[in-house]
Amino acid sequence: MSRTLGDSLTTAVRMESVRKTYGSGDTAVHALDGVSISLRRGSFTAVMGPSGSGKSTFLHCAAGLDRPTGGRVLLGDTELTGRREAELTELRRERIGFVFQAYNLLDALTVEQNILLPLRLANRPFEPEFLAEVVRSVGLDVPLDRRPAKLSGGQQQRVAIARALITRPDVMLLDEPTGALDTRTARQVLLALRHAVDRWGQTALMVTHDPVAASFADQVVFLADGRLAGELERSGAEQIAERMTHLGEW
Ligand SMILES: Nc1ncnc2c1ncn2[C@@H]1O[C@H](COP(=O)(O)OP(=O)(O)OP(=O)(O)O)[C@@H](O)[C@H]1O
Incomplete structure (x- = not known):
């Protein structure tokens, strides 16, 4: 299928028949077995599936980590396939924002320095107004000169999301971002993410086990045995959970 310039303007990430096999012969594991998907710019997609269905591998391939x-x-x-490691590192730094379950903040730095770190690493200037807007949009209401270890888990995750947003990345990739948070805090973090998508047209791809978290997304894609096993347009948590039960244990 031929692609036009219009595709790359409206598509943030495209995967075409992606396979990832670990090992070979009888012991080979097909972590991804021909996955094709396009993520529209400004959309929020949740990825769900049973344990071992390939969610992390999917996220890592989208990020050029695998x-x-x-x-x-x-x-x-920009095609990631076939690029040298140094080029991939630069692409990741410049164009992808990562958020993990473990916040991965540096305690030797203040909150503000943590948020600005991706810009410093990329040698890019920072705009104080944008920093203020990002901080506000994720609902971070702590002094920016504080060390992250002094903050609650919810506040630390907001710092991590602010750090991911500060470069205005092409896509934010989130691996269980609310996995370590209580229900109320998780909801606030998800609202902040939703805001970034709605307000700035940010694109987000989030792996989650939690149907409530997935209900904040515009679409939910389901993986089973390394293959896409269906999708739901924006849905309630109950409907998402119901679909999950048909995919096996989770
Ligand atoms: N480095 C690796 N070497 C060998 N097998 C791997 C490796 N990484 C993943 N796998 C296998 O690939 C399959 C998919 O793993 P993956 O971690 O992507 O699944 P997942 O859906 O994220 O699982 P979970 O929800 O438990 O994190 C699993 O069978 C896993 O054991």
């Missing part, structure tokens, strides 16, 4: 065994991955119109 090299697919077959198929192609494109970030906008």
